[in-house]
Amino acid sequence: MMQVFDQAPEGIQKAPHEPRMIAAGYQVALREIGFSDVHDKDSLMMAVLRGLALTDSFGRNWDALYDVLTDTQARPAKLGVLLCDFDHFCKRHPRLAAELERVMLDAQRDAGKQGHQLWLLAEELESDPKSW
Template identity: 35%
Template sequence: MTSDPLEPVLEAVRAAGLGTLSLDLSGVRDKAALMDRCARALELPEWFGRNWDALADCLTGLGRAPGERGRLLVVSGWQEYAEAAPQEWIVAQEVFTDAVAYARERGTGLEIVLALGTRP
């Protein structure tokens, strides 16, 4: 039994042929920290410029492993950032939304969800 309440959902997603990525924003309070966390968690390329346009480019270019129908990115721990930097959080959500829309238009299968609550 896992202590992560999202694990059963992630297992079901993987069973459906989607890869999963996690972005835990716990402790993130500003844009610089958000960009650093994205770079590490999503293993973004060295050219990632740590700005909104570069994040959008990287999200729309997230590859998927052979045999995967797409990817699900689960963003958790985002509430602290949303409270500390509400305008930046609005922009981040727009970047996420645009990346998903771009992926849907091209059939590349990226979905991004914001997890409510906290993860262990």
Template identity: 40%
Template sequence: MNTVDLSAMLADHTASGAYYVDAGGGDALAEAAERLEFAFVRIDLQGCEDKEAVLARIAQALDFPDWFGRNWDALADCLDDLSWLPAPGYVLLLDHTHDWKQADPVGFDVLLEIGTEVATRWAEHGVAFWLLIPVPPGQL
């Protein structure tokens, strides 16, 4: 997919949500998000094996406010808000999720569900929100 197509895809708030993407496309996604002036945040989850580590890594990458409660509900609340990171759209790229997915598949699925729900709520306001998980080519 070329960068023009990526920009059009990212701009479509009605299609945003939580998705797997080709691991080789991170730079192109970043460039497309930049063209749209979207917030693009790459979150490295390498070495994370539990919910606490994942939440801490996400909170740090997105510079969550002090009131972040370090649980799934608080994550959803912060992702629904993002007033400290104003942008016309959001692209979160979660790198190196394999270890965590293996150690905590239920938690991994909860995060995907939260990403989908948050995207739906943002879409109601005409804002694209993407939670993208790169996987090696051929595993999509």
């Protein structure tokens, strides 16, 4: 069965089932950004800071995010970013999501030019049966 990590990263892809186990098998470092509580650019940057385990020196702007994702000294050569609850975020905040996507895709392309791989994996939260 073909896995997402068998191929070069291309755009925002659907996360595989059990992404943490699969990433470990491919020796891909996996970080998780949760979008459930994101409602503006500030909360988005805080989610990124937490998810990517950045320090408080992170600039919390688009340029800083791009720099973090393309910094070949500071990040693993094979990095997966799991975007949790991403579709809901995109529906709630289309303009903010479009900006984020542009920065992440630019970073993915430019990391690739430097011989690094950056997978962007959208994972949907399981719907809670109690909320039906």
